[in-house]
Amino acid sequence: MVKCLADATAKWDKRLNEAYRETLKEGPREQREQLRKAQRLWLQYRDANCDYYGLSEGSIARVLAASCLFDMTKARAKELEAAPGN
Structure with missing residues (x-):
């Protein structure tokens, strides 16, 4: 199950990165810089949030983290795909 979720x-993640790159092609410089900042912070948040679930007790922890x-x-991919410029 964890392997299926990882796949x-x-x-x-590929779609997210494609949408991110496309979104960075459009808009004023300040907006693009803000997107870069937001994406870095979002990645930190996602990883920390999912690490929390990975620390659950029992064998379900890996499934919770992967989910x-x-x-x-x-x-996030859907959000960026719907962003202006995509």
């Missing part, structure tokens, strides 16, 4: 997350990474990555 699905990798696909969404968290999948859900958050998918949501």
Whole structure:
């Protein structure tokens, strides 16, 4: 199950990165800089948030962490795909 989630997350991560690059091509410099800052902070938040679930007790911890990474990555990819310039 963790492997399936990791594979699905990798696909969404690719979409996220493509949307991020496309979004950076548009808009004023200040807006692009803010997106870079927001994306760095979002990555830190996602990783810390999912690490929290990974520290759960029992064998379910790995599934919870992988599910968290999948859900958050998918949501961010969709958000960036809907951003102006995409």
